[in-house]
Amino acid sequence: MHVAFDHLVHLTERPEQVKTAFEQWGFTAIHGGRHPSWGTYNALCYFEHLRYIEWIAIADRQTAKTCGNPLIAQLVADCQEGNGFSQFAFRTDNIEAVAAQLKRNGFTPVGPFPGSRERDDGKRLTWSMLFIEDDTDGTFRYPFFIQWGDDDDVRMNELAPLMRHPAGSISLSSISVYTLDLQRAIHGYRRLFDLPEPDVGRDETGAYAELAVGGIALRLYEADRRHPSTRPFLCKLAGWPSHRHMKVDGGTYIGSKL
Incomplete structure (x- = not known):
């Protein structure tokens, strides 16, 4: 499956405050917009290769609960x-082809679902989102897929100024994710993306398996059973000094050489 990493979703009650924190750390960040049909709004931080972080808040809980x-x-x-971190997405230029491949690999695609918002300059951004029916028994969570209304070259030209940061040339390089069954998660991700055996190791968090997907490293860990979670918990930013470490609204961001 040919996909590229697109974005990491960080759930927060106040995206504007996280945006301000990132700006104080030398990042370029912007207010995004509102999604009236979902009851949410966001702020954004872009990096090389069109990767970005979305800080998103629920403004209208009733709409969010019933939007589908x-x-x-x-x-x-x-x-x-x-x-804290909630989800992450991979970008495609042919979401119908991704849906067809998911079916061939034994998955049940859900969607696509349309999305849109209006930028400050009046341009309406559009996209489609594709999900996977959950067959994990709650042991891990699948990512989702997104196709933007504009081609990558158009978006690259428009977003280039937002990918330049006072802190330096920075890229989102790695995400760490908890699972409740590491071997099952490895099997699920390998089947999803047709991946080879992962690199395995152990660090201060515990045993992990690392997979290369869409231009980033995806590191899967087994969660502590006393604090079960299937959420991402760590984001590495390559090019940000390795001694830098920021924890904000349940998400941890660290600098990395790679």
Whole structure:
């Protein structure tokens, strides 16, 4: 499956405050917009290769609970646990082809679901989102897929100024994710993306398996059973000094050489 990493979703009650924190750390960040049909609004931080972080808040809980979008349903559920990373997405230029491949690999695609918002300059952004029916028994969570209304070259030209940061040339390089069954998660992700065996190791968090997907490293860990979670918990930013470490609204961001 040919996909590129697109964005990491960080659930927070106040995206504008996280945006300000990032600006103080030398990042370029912007207000995004509102999604009236979902009851949410966001702020954004872009990096090389069109990767970005979305800080998203639920402004209208009733709309969010009834809108029917699986991502928003996940955010509503994650609110019970609190702020922090929730989901991540991979970009495609042919979402129907991805849906067909999912079916061939034994998955049940859900969607696509349309999305849109209006930028400050009046341009309406559009996209489609594709999800996977959950067959994990709650042991891990699948990512979702997104196709933008504009081609990558158009978006690259428009977003280039936002990918330049006072802190330096920075890229989102790695995401760490908890699972409740590491071997099952490895099997699920390998089947999803047709991946080879992962690199395995152990660090201060525990045993992990690392997979290369869409231009980033995806590191899967087994969660502590006393604090079960299937959420991402760590984001590495390559090019940000390795001694830098920022924890904000339940999400941890660290600098990395790679």
